[in-house]
Amino acid sequence: MQSVQGAEFLEDPKTTSTFNYRQWLKWSLLGMIGAVNGYATVLMYAQGEIPFALLTVFLTALALYIFGSKKTYAHRYIYPGIAGMVVFVIFPLIYTVGLAFTNYSASNQLSIERTQSVLQQRTFLSGKSYGFDLYQVANGHQLVIKDDGQLLATDVFDIANPFDEAMTLHTVTGVEGKKATIKTIIQNRTALNQVELAMPNGNDIRMSGLRKFAAESPLFTLQEDGLTLLNNQTEQFYKPNMEIGYYQPVDANGEFVDKPISPGFVVGVGTANFERVLTDDGIKEPFFGIFVWTIVFAFLAVTLTLALGMVLACIVQWEPLKGSGIYRLLLILPYAVPSFISILIFKGLFNQSFGEINMLLEAMFGIKPSWFSDPVMARVMVVIVNTWLGFPYMMILCMGLLKSIPEDLYEASAIDGAGPIQNFFKITVPMLIKPLTPLLIASFAFNFNNFVMIQLLTSGGPNMVGTSEPAGYTDLLVSYTYRIAFEGGGGQDFGLAGAIATVIFVLVSGMALLNLKFTNTKLEQD
Incomplete structure (x- = not known):
């Protein structure tokens, strides 16, 4: 008994030594990561990038907890996915919503301390x-x-x-x-x-x-109160207007007079940006018009690509058709070509003066549609191009699903005297819609935010007249938000763009929940 205990005693130091070495290596590495990220956090905070500093602290603390505790051993394998979701989904969402309640713009990007420093350098x-x-x-x-x-x-x-x-x-x-x-x-x-x-x-x-x-x-000298600036040239006092985020001249009674001076600073404006969307006619009217068009465009994009893709899939899968492999290859080519190349080619084809499409229409029917200047024709062009780009994907999906439909159904239908058209609507479409429903919802969400196609083809044009912010008849909500953020006539109004982006998020989330609820209800009924 003593010899056994002695043997165990001799083995323990070796095991303990190996364990301590691994622990020391692990904690050294974690400590190094914590020190480096801590230093980066201090630099971010010193530069005024507080949201990014908080994000770094959160991810670092989470990593140290997960990799430093035995209880969370399994979570270390999903930590990269969690970190990616936080960095690329949750943080941008929170940051965008936060901007919606500020006056952040091209003229209002600094803190009040930094604004004072810039003005005092003049x-x-x-x-x-x-x-x-x-x-x-x-x-x-x-x-x-x-x-x-x-x-x-x-x-x-x-x-x-x-x-x-x-x-x-x-x-x-x-x-x-x-x-x-x-x-x-x-x-x-x-x-x-x-x-x-x-x-x-x-x-x-x-x-x-x-x-x-x-x-x-x-030009400016900061006064003892730490807020007031004296204009040494005009002897005029300036104070920060916390409602608009600018330094503005004040009179003897401390009331704001004359025009403010740039640069401005970031201040909270509450729900002012959301109120502009609902009350400013120059924003409200184009916003709701663009919202309706966005829903119509997304619906047409899904419906037309699905219809065309399903019909073509049935045709190329038809056994009597000779050379079906060649047809499949040719019809899939639009999906293989990068979409931005196809969009730019179509932009040239639809050129109102020199495009091949107008030359053909003029020769055959004597008409030359104004594809880029007429609002209706511009939207028709957008739908046509998007259908061309999207039908190969739907066709590929339908080709695979068609093979899962039992042949017995078509044989029984033939015995009953049904034709190809009846088989298509009574058997093919019902059998394909159910497995396609989740993909159709995803396609609707994608086309709801199809920024690339709109930006490359029309840039949102033709532009609407009488709007407070730039807006076009082919703009989707996502491209409308982009134009407000980067092309606004009064400066890059990121706060207003953040408010509209927040509204878009709420609307899309609501539609997604309704679609999922409808889909689950339908699946339960089936």
Whole structure:
């Protein structure tokens, strides 16, 4: 008994030693990852990127918990998927919804502290301007300032490496050297802009033009309250308007007057962006029109591609048809070609003046439709192109599902005297719709947000008239949001775009839930 215990005692140190080594290696690696991500988090926070800093902290803490605990051993295999879902789905969604409640735009991207810093860096000419000449002398260059007939010159300096401190000007009677041409001044303007000259009266002057130096002073000075800015040129006080996110002049009573100044800063605006969507006629009318068109387009995209793909699948699967393999290959080719290439080709084919489609229609029927300028024809063109791009996918699906339909059904139908058309609507369509339903829902969601096709083919045009934000008759909600975010006439209005994106998310989520509920109900009935 003692010998057995002794043997176990001898084996334990080895096992313990191996275990400790693995533990030490694991925790060293986790500690290194935590330290690196912690440092990255501090840098993000210092740069004002608080949402990204919080995201990094969350993912790092989750990784350390999952990989550091034995209880969560199984979760380490799904952590990459969880991290990807958080980074690419949940975080963008939360970030977009957050933007919807702010005034974030091209003019309002900074914090109020950063805005103060930018404004305080602005300068204005606060004194007299002086003409100057640049002379090339034996050991370098000299700057000569003309002050009421008096010549003031700097010491000789290297123009490629000007002094960091202000160079003192001395009174001289003349300068021995070659006067530089305006071309030389232009070539060295970057270096001369860095030169600061100290006048005998104590003023510092800097280059303010190709032929002038002048005294510059800070345009704004931050006051003791840490918020108010004083315009040193006009003696006007500016205070932050927290409702619009800009610094704005104030009167003696502290009331805001005149126009605000840029850049602005980010502030919360509550539900103002959502209210604009519902109350601003320049946004409300195109929004609801585009929403209806988006639903119609997605429905037509699914219906037409399914109908065409199903019919063609039945034809190429017809046994008496000779050369069916060649037909299958030709019909699948549109799916094999990258969609953006096909879209650009169709854009040329539908060209109103030189496109082959209009040339053919004019020769046969004497008509030349305005595909890109007429709202109805533009939408017809979009549906046609999308049907061409989408039917091969539906055809491939139907070709595979057709083989799963029992031949006995068609034989029994033939005995009853049914023809091909009756078989198609009574047997083929019902047998295909049920397994295709989830794919049709996915296709509807894809076409609901089919940004690439709209952007490449029409860019949303033709444009609507009288809208507050850019909107077109072929715009889908996703392309309409993109245009507001990046093409807005009043600046890139990311806050409004975020509000519309949030509305789209709610609408699409609602339709998806209704579709799933309808599908589950139908499956239970079947």
